[in-house]
Amino acid sequence: MLNDTLPKYFDPRKYAFNRQAFEGYVPLNRFEELSAILASDEGNVFIHLDFRVDEDRRYIATGSLTAQVQVVCQRCMEAVAHDLALDLSLGFVYDEDHAKNLPGDYDPVVMTDGEVILADMVEQEIILALPIVAYHEESGCNPTAVKYASSTDDAPDDEKPNPFSILAQLKAK
Numbered sequence: 001m002l003n004d005t006l007p008k009y010f011d012p013r014k015y016a017f018n019r020q021a022f023e024g025y026v027p028l029n030r031f032e033e034l035s036a037i038l039a040s041d042e043g044n045v046f047i048h049l050d051f052r053v054d055e056d057r058r059y060i061a062t063g064s065l066t067a068q069v070q071v072v073c074q075r076c077m078e079a080v081a082h083d084l085a086l087d088l089s090l091g092f093v094y095d096e097d098h099a100k101n102l103p104g105d106y107d108p109v110v111m112t113d114g115e116v117i118l119a120d121m122v123e124q125e126i127i128l129a130l131p132i133v134a135y136h137e138e139s140g141c142n143p144t145a146v147k148y149a150s151s152t153d154d155a156p157d158d159e160k161p162n163p164f165s166i167l168a169q170l171k172a173k
């Protein structure tokens, strides 16, 4: 399944019984909530997962997720690339009650009719991993671009970054 686009739905039990692995791409535009936050929905999320049934007969998958996403630079409001790399430890359950029985290091994924929507499964983890504020490198940033991008003429003609950006930048360090 190398370099394939992963299916939209899949049955994790089938993969776990067969101790299968899967890896491939999910287009970013399949993540609706995430796309709304990003500067662009172009690109892919790459996922690798190894499935198994553990000694307590739980359906488990561990692996990783990588993506390059475009977030909004808080200084110039243009897109800035951000590399994501997450470890995944997932436990597939039938309902919230079963989720409580999972060891704490597994994130529960609730199956509907034994199936999982792949994008839903990891979307919240990606959103949580996004930087709270993002900036270009000082040299690559172009705060004056905001003037041209904005249709209003009443923006101050001031090249100093606003104090709130500086504050956020300090907090991010």
Ligand SMILES: [Zn+2]
Pocket (backbone or CB within 6 Å): 073, 074, 075, 076, 077, 078, 080, 135, 136, 140, 141, 142, 143
């Ligand atoms: Zn910038």
